[in-house]
Amino acid sequence: VTMTQFGALPAVQFTAPDGAQATVALFGAHLLSWKTADGVERLFVSSQTPLDGSKAIRGGVPVIFPQFNVRGPGLRHGFARVSTWRLADSGGDNGSAFVELVLDQSDLAPEHAQAWPHQFALTLRFTLHGNALEAGFTVRNTGAAPFPFGVALHTYYDVGQLNATTISGLQHQQYTDHELNTRIQDYPALHFNEKHDRLYQSTSTLMLNTASTTFNLSQQGFTEWVVWNPGPVDAAALVDLADDEYQRFVCIEPARVDQQPLAAGAQWTGRHRIGI
Numbered sequence: 001v002t003m004t005q006f007g008a009l010p011a012v013q014f015t016a017p018d019g020a021q022a023t024v025a026l027f028g029a030h031l032l033s034w035k036t037a038d039g040v041e042r043l044f045v046s047s048q049t050p051l052d053g054s055k056a057i058r059g060g061v062p063v064i065f066p067q068f069n070v071r072g073p074g075l076r077h078g079f080a081r082v083s084t085w086r087l088a089d090s091g092g093d094n095g096s097a098f099v100e101l102v103l104d105q106s107d108l109a110p111e112h113a114q115a116w117p118h119q120f121a122l123t124l125r126f127t128l129h130g131n132a133l134e135a136g137f138t139v140r141n142t143g144a145a146p147f148p149f150g151v152a153l154h155t156y157y158d159v160g161q162l163n164a165t166t167i168s169g170l171q172h173q174q175y176t177d178h179e180l181n182t183r184i185q186d187y188p189a190l191h192f193n194e195k196h197d198r199l200y201q202s203t204s205t206l207m208l209n210t211a212s213t214t215f216n217l218s219q220q221g222f223t224e225w226v227v228w229n230p231g232p233v234d235a236a237a238l239v240d241l242a243d244d245e246y247q248r249f250v251c252i253e254p255a256r257v258d259q260q261p262l263a264a265g266a267q268w269t270g271r272h273r274i275g276i
């Protein structure tokens, strides 16, 4: 690994033997870039996002913990994406390369530690392996009492052209939309001709089809998929996104939204794999 900067943020960059490369900011353990061996960038990062630690980054893979959105009593989407993690390990073999970042109670800003007074340890490992990126996220309860948590890997894919993008693998799955309607998806492929903000009660394998690429997405340990694109109206209201940039990304997120408690001494692991 090499230390680098992304904007004003210290970041680690690592490269697999085949040339695939990824960059992770210590701020948020935020994956900011994933290039496959052909040199193509697979993640979207907004042209308008601050990259100085003043605010969560719009793009890449924000780590959502210990709550999803406003589904909990604390900070929207949690403190993990606005905390500074530590590089704990890195390595690889003749086919892969990885970095591992960690965050625990002692790393938190005082206001976050006060608002969420639990003893915990997070480990996030990103592995490049051929044309795949794997993320393994572990939460440990290192305290003496249970704590509730939610988690998501809020992945922003660079899809090039939203109107040429579909997601398959969600037919017959139940979802809740942004108006809190619960429905079953009765068509095979999700198209993006309007805003979508959906929580699917599904962990099935998905295919994200763009004009140029098919991404295969799978998850383990999490309990849902979240699919989000703001559409033009919500995008215009986001100061950290250019008005037309909603046409370049979709978010698909393995998630565990419910604040299910984790027992003292216990650990939970979620895995996400994106293959091309």
Ligand code: TA6
Pocket: 056, 069, 076, 077, 154, 197, 226, 227, 228, 251, 253
């Ligand atoms: O994952 C979807 C979502 O929870 C949406 O409701 C949407 O607002 C998005 O995340 C972005 O949230 P953020 O706090 O990053 O603006």
